[in-house]
Amino acid sequence: MTISAEEASRVLAEAELLYDEANVDRAIERMATQITDELNGSLPLFLCVMTGGLVLSGKLLPRLMFPVELDYLHATRYRGATQGGELSWLAKPRASLRDRVVLIVDDILDEGHTLAGIIQQCRDEGAQEVRTAVLVDKQHDRRFNNLQADYVGLRVDDRYVFGAGMDYKGLLRNVPGIYAAREI
Numbered sequence: 001m002t003i004s005a006e007e008a009s010r011v012l013a014e015a016e017l018l019y020d021e022a023n024v025d026r027a028i029e030r031m032a033t034q035i036t037d038e039l040n041g042s043l044p045l046f047l048c049v050m051t052g053g054l055v056l057s058g059k060l061l062p063r064l065m066f067p068v069e070l071d072y073l074h075a076t077r078y079r080g081a082t083q084g085g086e087l088s089w090l091a092k093p094r095a096s097l098r099d100r101v102v103l104i105v106d107d108i109l110d111e112g113h114t115l116a117g118i119i120q121q122c123r124d125e126g127a128q129e130v131r132t133a134v135l136v137d138k139q140h141d142r143r144f145n146n147l148q149a150d151y152v153g154l155r156v157d158d159r160y161v162f163g164a165g166m167d168y169k170g171l172l173r174n175v176p177g178i179y180a181a182r183e184i
């Protein structure tokens, strides 16, 4: 479901700004430092989770000053809605994951079903080690298997958020800050 440009403009105008672009960038800088400390020398396979992981990936990659291989996957369970459903795979990585250190990069860890499904798939494909990085960790008690990401940029309360890669009903991924929608 994609909303109209008019509705998206209204949602943006009424939303609460949680983190501006400078805050987002500082958080990504911290993530890059941690990832560099832990993964430098392991030639990680950096897997951007489309579509939401695109902005974090684009900002994180140039901050990693060591050899990284880039690929992407697309697994989705929201499909533009604000409630998640079954995880469906639209694209799997082209690179072989066998014996690789894999870094999964996504925009948000919410209920955790998406990341859990991706981690499982990476293990099934023979990855030696699977690390996870998310820009946003949503705080609530509905997390699948208490899953946590290895690298987290920012924490948000249990509200529907958008911006910095995250969509509101298909739009607004492009706005540079992170906003909480006033209503859904």
Ligand SMILES: O=P(O)(O)OC[C@H]1O[C@H](OP(=O)(O)OP(=O)(O)O)[C@H](O)[C@@H]1O
Pocket (backbone or CB within 6 Å): 049, 050, 051, 052, 053, 075, 076, 077, 078, 079, 080, 084, 106, 107, 108, 109, 110, 111, 112, 113, 114, 115, 167
């Ligand atoms: O922790 P969860 O509750 O599983 O939700 C998190 C996932 O939901 C969003 O993806 P979405 O399904 O919207 O796919 P998209 O990025 O292609 O829009 C987001 O990008 C995460 O991948």
Ligand code: HPA
Pocket (backbone or CB within 6 Å): 078, 108, 110, 111, 159, 160, 161, 162, 166, 167, 168
């Ligand atoms: O709060 C959210 N915003 C955008 N996409 C999401 N996918 C899961 N939760 C969210």
